[in-house]
Amino acid sequence: MMNIIKKKIFIVCDSSRSLLDFRGRLIEKMQQYNQVYVFTPKIEQESVRSRLKELGVITYESELNGSNVSILSDLKFIFSLYKLIRKIKPDIFFPYTFKPVIYGSFLAKICKVKLIAPMLTGLGYNFTNNSTSNKLIVKITRLLLKLSLKPNPRLNIIFQNKDDSERLIELKILSKKHQVYVVNGSGVDLTHYNYTKPATSPITFLMVSRLINAKGIKEYYDAAKLIRARFPQTVFKLIGPYDSNIDAIHPDLYSEIAKGDVIHYIGQVDDVRPDIENASVMVLPSYYGEGVPRCMLEGMAMGRALITSDSVGCRETVNPDPERANGFLIPVKDAKALANKMEHFINNSDDIISFGNQGHAFARSKFDVNLVNTELFKIMQLQA
Template sequence: MKTIPPKKILIVCDSSKTLLEFRGRLIEKMQEDNQVFIFTPEITQESVRNRLQQLGVIVHENKLNGSNVSILSDFKFIFSLYQVIKSVKPDVFFPYTLKPVVYGTLLAKFCKIKRIVPMLTGLGYNFTDGNRSNKIVVSITKLLLKFSLRSNPNLNIIFHNKDDAQKLMDLNVISLKHKIHIVNGSGVDLSHYTYAKPDINKVTFLMISRLINAKGINEYFEAARIIKSKYPQAEFKLIGDYDKNIDSISKELFQKITSGKPIQYLGHVVDVRSVIANSSVVVLPSYREGVPRSILESMAMGRAVITCDSAGCKETVNQESGKENGFLIPVKDPSALASKMEYFMLNKEEIVNYGIAGLNFAKEKFDVNLVNNDMLKIMNINFS
């Protein structure tokens, strides 16, 4: 393989909480023969700060809130990022998630960075067919993306699924002139999330998600009520933050969930592995994703899955005969979700079979090492 000179790589994100969880192995690989710089909202976890220091990564912090709409906050973010770009003079600019992609890509073009690689990890509910809410926000988002992603010889755009790329083409945000790459999500670390045989005597369904409408929280709640009425022994758990977001679930639904019936709400969990290990089937009735990380982690631990036949989600279910690892259901259909839950209640041995098939699928398609190698090739970064 041709040796590529060491590079200065600037990563821009909208949250420090998942920086190492989602990009840790990629950052490690980048830092081996290069210098990585990170522009991130304030790091509140000392373990994250310490690990980045150990790796030799240079960190610049800001006060961006990626979930909130604030013109003043966004302008401060843009100005701070411009200063960092001028100081670092990166060879490779790698922003991911919406605001870093929109603002960062524009600045990177203005500053004439030679390799600009924005990654859209998912378009979110704003781009879901049938969404009639927040029309102004949706329109502004599309216009900003179109302006930011205007074709440029230095620009390479990464998507986590083909549907997102096609959606932006259909909306004339991007075109065939663009250099577009599809990778299999963020990948999953198969050395960290390891197989644990599921308990099929006490069937437990688990959902891991932020508590926003587009993740299908209400559908999970309603399906759980249906199944609980027929199978009182079934258990349902939910992991996830309830924070301020334009699409957060209603207070009424949150109160129902925290009542403990029929769902046991566990709130924020730092390490989900023990909860996945104590579950039987993992559920995510999301309207749209990049590629859902919670499903990949669950597959790596040998869990059967139920998710929606929607962008990003459908990538995680192998429909090849004899290799099925779960079910796809229509979006916003709690009855369909309950029906597939009932299948596992009545066919408990299939929980194990589907889980093993999911682990094999994760090894074949979603291994973080395979995904990261693809990413580094796109960025033209040396790796061994």
């Protein structure tokens, strides 16, 4: 039997929901021959807490809010994280999402962690040319990221698409001195998200997203209004939380959506599979700056056709081979283009089935979580 050296792996994130939803299979694989520690915001779901305990993962909770700007909250997080790194003395430090990456990478260098593997799961608002974010916050975020990712032989930076790494090179945050790796998103567990034949009567469009402007909520609502005026039997559903994010949609738009006249708003759910199963087509008109949007991968795995934006991260989910088409790319902020592609599926319902089948095959060949996790193990110099 191969002699495997047990390592201490420290994972830091800004959402407890993402731990098992996005990294569950990775944590299972890591914990098999190593000891995994996680530092996560308060765990609200008892199922998450019990599963981490069952796996033997050692868990610490923070008060970090990844979406909002709070200097006091961030300072408390930095101090707590520093103490934990000193206490755990990890062999591998794996932060993902912005604040954990920025603060954690910097602290891990100070604490001389042997291997630091930050994963940027999308660049968000602050790295687009036409960002509407506060200019000072944009400037500070970019500066902090540059400082935290300063070249270091112990630093392996992970991206979920090539566009993001190229954007940071363009902004001179990264250079050729950096060790950069690209993996195919978070991957999707094809044994958990099983293929089902899409329903086409009634044709149902589903969007899964936080209710923030940059995800294209208004574009989805406007396109749904256009379609329902001509095809009143068409169903539109929306899953996702409405919270205090700095880019949250306007309360008036939320009120219109919540009425249910145009879109059936479901809110946040713990398991999206039943709703995907009842959907015909998955929609995400995002211009947020995604890594690779998870909801699109889940839809593909379950055999659903896609309509998404020709924007960073989103475009990764649509096969560029026209012979293996699994969906459509539309221009950003274009509700009419979105409605046009929705109408295509209404008038060509056979494409819902064929695009869905091709999307499932695309997910199997490129986004299978086992393939992605194998790549991550290589980057983190872990033995499988």
